[in-house]
Amino acid sequence: MKRALALPTLMLTFALAVGCTSDGGGTEIAVTGTNKACTPTETDLDAGKLTFAFTNEADDISELYVLREDGSVVGEVENVTTGSKRALDVDLVAGSYELRCKPGQTGEGFSTKIEVTGKGGTPQKKADRTKKFTAIDFEYENLDLSDVTAGETIRFEMHNGGTEPHEFEVLGPDGEAIGEVESTKVGKDGAATISFDETGEYTYQCILVDPKTDKPHTELGMVGTFSVADKS
Ligand SMILES: [Cu+2]
Incomplete structure (x- = not known):
């Protein structure tokens, strides 16, 4: 990317x-x-x-x-x-x-x-709720992240309604990836369960490259930020 x-x-x-x-x-x-x-x-x-x-x-x-x-x-x-x-x-x-x-x-x-x-390890947290949205060229439709609070675990279900593969990656406040719906083919569905452990400014994006323009989808509109606050 x-x-x-x-x-x-x-x-x-x-x-x-x-x-x-x-x-x-x-x-x-x-x-x-x-x-x-x-x-x-x-x-x-x-x-x-x-x-x-x-x-x-x-x-x-x-x-x-x-x-x-x-x-x-x-x-x-x-x-x-x-x-x-x-x-x-x-x-x-x-x-x-x-x-x-x-x-x-x-x-x-x-x-x-x-x-x-063996017996060790920490199982993945169960999702508190699910958010469904659609990826198209080049935006995420019906994706509302304004209500995400710290401590929540959310299952994201993405449908690719576009004409190119899309993904949905979430970066934490430190810029490190915390989870992603992997590259999903046209017409297919993908999912990821992501935990939001801390407050701060998060980023979501699709970094796949558009073959027509040779630009990453981030540059074509598939990127944004959202704030995660403490539950009030
Ligand atoms: Cu994309």
């Missing part, structure tokens, strides 16, 4: 995030992303806090996802430049998951399955 203007700020955020992982993270597993593979050093892991230390060895900027079996996103790090390293902290309960590296940050990317066993 091409958020060129925001890059210095993002890089600073990343540097800080990497520095923090030593105290917040868990068992570290190295993951190497190349032009055609996404390879962890281990695929059988113990439930609980895990830190995937992602090194991007692809020729293009990349991202790493941890996905559940149903395709929903547990966590992601993005904008990992060639040759650099980022840490992705997750807290997994037993189950099957997928690590997905996406060089170029578009398309299907490359995946490796991982199996998590």
Whole structure:
């Protein structure tokens, strides 16, 4: 994705995030992303806090996802430049998951399955309510985020009523992604359950690139901010 203007700020955020992982993270597993593979050093892991230390060895900027079996996103790090390293902290309960590296940050990317066993981990919070909306070219229809309060967990159900794939990514007040409805094909539905743990200014966006103009959808209108306040 091409958020060129925001890059210095993002890089600073990343540097800080990497520095923090030593105290917040868990068992570290190295993951190497190349032009055609996404390879962890281990695929059988113990439930609980895990830190995937992602090194991007692809020729293009990349991202790493941890996905559940149903395709929903547990966590992601993005904008990992060639040759650099980022840490992705997750807290997994037993189950099957997928690590997905996406060089170029578009398309299907490359995946490796991982199996998590044991009793640890924190299950995903149950959604307090659901918001349904439609993505079109290039906006989100019927998406009202004005009433989101801190402490809530919301399930987002997105229908793609446009003519290109769309996604719905939410960034927290620190600019880090906290969840996303992954790239969803034309006419299809996607969903994500996202927790809003803190107050502040959040961002939502679709960073897919429009093939006609070569512009990210953010530049064509698929971006916005919303405030999350304490429940009154
Ligand atoms: Cu879009």
